[in-house]
Amino acid sequence: MSDGTAQAGALISFQPKWKAFGNSVFVKRTLVLLILAAVWEVAAIWQDNPIMLPSFSETAAALWEAIRTENLLPAVAVSVSVLVKGYVMSVLIALVLVALAVSNSFLREGLQTLTAMLNPLPAIALLPLALLWFGFGETSLLFVLAHSVIWPFALATLTGFQSVPETQRLVGRNYGLRGASYVLRILVPAALPSLLSGLKIGWAFAWRTLIAAELVFGVSSGSGGLGWFIFRNRNELFTDKVFAGLVAVILIGLIVEIGIFRTLEARTVRRWGMQR
Amino acid sequence: MTAQSKAALRSSPGDAQASPGATPQETVLSVENVSLDYVGEQETLRAVDRVSLTVRKGERLVLLGPSGCGKSSILKAVAGFIPVSEGSILLRGRKVQGPGPDRVVVFQEFDQLLPWKTVAGNVAFPLRLARKLGRDEARQRAEAALARVGLTRALDAYPHTLSGGMKQRVAIARALAMEPDILLMDEPFAALDALTRRKLQADLLALVKDIEVTLLFVTHSIEEAVLIGTDLHLLSAHPGRTVGTFSTGHLGFDDQGSPAFERIIRDVNGLLFSHENEAAHV
Known part of the structure; x- marks a missing residue:
């Protein structure tokens, strides 16, 4: 074939091996983390006041200590379980809202107006109201979580659906697809880059909102979450444990970002060439 | 008397019937006095004004005209999109109400392949969906169709790794595998470079002759129209009106440069780009 020049999945690297190694994302990231840790350690030694700024090694030790003796992992489990519950619920609600918006132009305007109004409103600003309505407990946490996830995710999803190429829509209709089947088989995969990025943004908002909300009151059903762990240790001036708690927040964020979202992206939108 | 010959009589007498020598075949598609309007914010714009045409089984009708003549609109209406x-x-005597897999469209745009499916997956997807084939049978039919267009190695590649010409080949394979009543092609080669276009035109022609595809083909290239079509349907612009019909079934790639070929191209040119539509032809 005369036009058969493009080869399937051929990705040739013209670099020598050591250079390719230095260019791998993993190596770069590890290097960045090591440099950060070193700067932190030096700054802490220079500052010489562990109550204001504990060193990296002290924080690492405190983290290990907290895991062993202070139930850090159960606290993490409490936070993550609330998070997953709120996140899944919010994503489902947002999908229903978007489905309605896609099918009806009045509802679409409605959703766009709501998103424009509520997206800039920090979820944590709704916490006093949530406490008034639902009291101290998980319901209040879920309420602010839902607020932090629904709007950005709905916005990303709606934008994604609206930017599906006209040709792909016509192809789907040409096959006789309509209604839910059309949405699931054409619109959702075609809008997957936006959907995934909406899920990612929603996840980040949810996580930070939850930790912030837990910092304010934290105890739900008798056991505190990660935010509460940080708050409690700050009150007792265990700054190294505060840092350990923050490190745990960051680690979980990284694990979800790299372990779940990056993997999903690599297996779908990147593999399909829909996103670089 | 068919609507087509009536329309043809209005502007150009005779020559509206099937290509010479062909036995009268069953009518697959008949477009009868169709007008298409685009409803804008301020005004309604008439894109196509009372156009009639007929495509019989095995015929390849080419809609030809300058941009704005509504040729793509007619194809989209036949596809059921507008x-x-x-x-x-009417498709096989039944009124077209909406889009359906009995009329598969090959578009001009390269993104007509679904990026989340492999080459074979793209071809098999409508077979499973609309023809209700099982996974294995759909895959086999897809592989056979792809082999016909010369793609046997890229089966499991994703569309973004293909060149433009290969993408159009996949789209053609996808359409042929569906065995539609009529194949609709909307300037499928317009976005390709000249060499690739030439190759794909020749391959398409060989393919549709081989398996007797009924084809409605839209193009703005007179040469392409004469090469691909058994019949030409010429349209004027703003709004699209029939200005004439030609029979070109006897002309193929080997006739390029021959006096007959040159004459028909000159005649079509004259009809399309002069306001005297009474010009004699063929």
Whole structure:
């Protein structure tokens, strides 16, 4: 074939091996983390006041200590379980809202107006109201979580659906697809880059909102979450444990970002060439 | 008397019937006095004005005209994507109400392949969906169709790794595998470079002759129209009106440069780009 020049999945690297190694994302990231840790350690030694700024090694030790003796992992489990519950619920609600918006132009305007109004409103600003309505407990946490996830995710999803190429829509209709089947088989995969990025943004908002909300009151059903762990240790001036708690927040964020979202992206939108 | 010959009589007498020598075949598609309007914010714009045409089994009708003549609109109406404002479109005697897999469209755009499916997956997807084939049978039919267009190695590649010409080949394989009543092609080669276009035109022609595809083909290239079509349907612009019909079934790639070929191209040119539509032809 005369036009058969493009080869399937051929990705040739013209670099020598050591250079390719230095260019791998993993190596770069590890290097960045090591440099950060070193700067932190030096700054802490220079500052010489562990109550204001504990060193990296002290924080690492405190983290290990907290895991062993202070139930850090159960606290993490409490936070993550609330998070997953709120996140899944919010994503489902947002999908229903978007489905309605896609099918009806009045509802679409409605959703766009709501998103424009509520997206800039920090979820944590709704916490006093949530406490008034639902009291101290998980319901209040879920309420602010839902607020932090629904709007950005709905916005990303709606934008994604609206930017599906006209040709792909016509192809789907040409096959006789309509209604839910059309949405699931054409619109959702075609809008997957936006959907995934909406899920990612929603996840980040949810996580930070939850930790912030837990910092304010934290105890739900008798056991505190990660935010509460940080708050409690700050009150007792265990700054190294505060840092350990923050490190745990960051680690979980990284694990979800790299372990779940990056993997999903690599297996779908990147593999399909829909996103670089 | 068919609507097509009536329309043809209005502008150009004779020559509206099937290509010479062909036995009268069953009518696959008949477009009868169809008008298409685009409803804008301020005004309604008439894109196509009372056009009639007929495509019989095995015929390849090419809609040809300058941009703005509504040729793509007619194809989209036949596909069921846009409603007619007047007249009717019949597929095997049944009125076209909306899009359906009995009329598969090959578009000009490269992104007509679904990026989340492999090459074979793209071809098999409508077979499973609309023809209700099982996974294995759909895959086999897809592989056979792809082999026909010369793609046997890229089966499991994703579309973004293919060149433009290969993408169009996949789209053609996808359409042929569906064995539609009529294949609709909307300037499928317009976005390709000249060499690739040439190759794909020749391959398409060999393919549709081999398996006797009924084809409605839209192009703005006169040469392509004469090469691909058994019949030409010429349209004027703003709004699209029939200005004439030609029979070109006897002309193929080997006739390029021959006096007959040159004459028909000159005649078509004259019809399309002069306001005297009474010019003699063929």
